[in-house]
């Protein structure tokens with residue numbers, strides 16, 4: 001396997017600097033996917049300046065020109081989905097099918113926002129004063145900073161960059177240090193599709209560039225996806241500079257299983273939402289709240305399902321769940337298993353590393369039973385293939401437990417009881433509700449985001465993205 005040497009992409013040029021960091025294949029730690037430079041505040045400065053220089057022509061240009069570019073980028077992602085999906089699996093650790101699926105999703109995001117660039121987003125209104133006209137226009141905000149995570153290294157950059165560019169903004173992106181090769185793959189596609197210099201800039205690195213971007217005076221807005229702790233710092237920097245800010249900071253998503261549910265279906269939904277993609281989804285079904293009448297049977301069946309999952313190298317044909325993306329993520333997963341055990345939980349299956357044919361960050365799908373809502377395993381994001389179960393007496397208690405905690409991203413219910421489903425939809429405190437579905441797995445053309453500690457600022461994705469990436473100008477016209 002080849003090791004790529006990566007560079008920053010600034011003002012339409014590849015800026016070569018000595019490679020200081022490695023991107024390691026989590027399925028085979030002997031395989032170095034890429035070497036890349038550590039951008040600093042100076043690199044961020046150059047990128048923001050390039051984005052500034054590009055902004056006037058890009059924002060004032062025809063929306064058709066922007067639509068054409070986004071369409072071209074989408075088509076290039078479609079055309080290269082096999083190769084990119086493989087690189088994604090190699091660099092991040094999700095399976096080849098998951099990597100390919102994510103690349104196709106990114107392609108569709110670009111296509112969708114090619115359309116959005118041309119759609120009418122302003123309004124004309126009757127004035128309250130006779131003889132006047134009032135209209136609202138939506139204008140680009142300026143240079144937008146983006147700090148993107150490793151768990152969706154092409155879909156999340158796509159769903160932040162595509163709307164930003166569609167509405168006339170220019171972009172400086174700082175991708176996660178774990179997946180720089182995927183970020184560079186996207187930058188290469190922009191370059192090959194003829195993107196005007198400076199509309200999309202990429203600064204690689206770890207340790208300095210993110211904070212430098214969030215606090216840079218030259219950006220008008222910042223969009224972040226990652227942990228709550230780092231989100232709080234991004235938010236503080238944005239407030240200090242009076243910038244727009246949008247943050248998506250994970251979840252502790254409840255899946256409620258009622259006694260009337262088809263048990264087999266409920267187990268399949270819990271396993272899909274909890275274990276697939278190695279549990280590294282902010283929408284993962286990490287807390288399963290089960291009615292007493294079926295709890296023990298549910299746990300037994302979920303354990304069986306977990307034990308049947310084939311864990312292995314991301315690119316092996318029979319792998320269903322790949323490794324954790326990094327050693328620190330694996331350590332975090334194992335640490336939470338210990339914490340749950342110490343707090344009284346029962347490790348019904350898993351909880352340990354798995355050895356595979358190549359050295360990597362493999363972990364067995366894990367079920368932690370006998371947990372209470374007050375335990376850390378049910379209050380903090382683990383981000384691994386770890387599902388805890390909470391036994392409740394009835395639906396009312398299930399709803400109360402689902403609503404406990406600081407997060408509110410996605411919430412699911414498995415039941416055939418229309419009245420309870422309706423009540424759950426209305427009363428659960430979450431930004432997304434899934435009925436008879438895993439809490440993870442979302443469409444790209446509808447709003448994405450949560451309540452409370454999960455999200456801050458306007459929703460991402462689909463028709464909602466216009467709110468963050470444009471500002472309204474209200475124009476009054478007299479005779």
Ligand SMILES: NC(=O)C1=CN([C@@H]2O[C@H](COP(=O)(O)OP(=O)(O)OC[C@H]3O[C@@H](n4cnc5c(N)ncnc54)[C@H](OP(=O)(O)O)[C@@H]3O)[C@@H](O)[C@H]2O)C=CC1
Nearest residue numbers: 149206207208209210211214226227230233249250282383
């Ligand atoms: N919601 C989700 O989808 C995701 C949630 N997570 C959660 O976060 C946990 C840790 O993941 P990790 O990758 O370390 O995520 P972080 O939340 O720490 O984000 C890392 C990114 O933030 C940047 N950054 C760090 N400090 C600052 C700062 N003060 N201001 C602005 N940017 C900053 C880093 O760049 P630099 O180092 O250059 O400054 C890097 O690009 C996971 O275990 C998971 O629980 C992670 C990924 C996605």
Ligand SMILES: O=C(O)CCC(=O)C(=O)O
Nearest residue numbers: 280281282283440441442
């Ligand atoms: O569930 C999904 O499809 C999206 C999850 C996501 O955006 C995330 O984990 O960051």
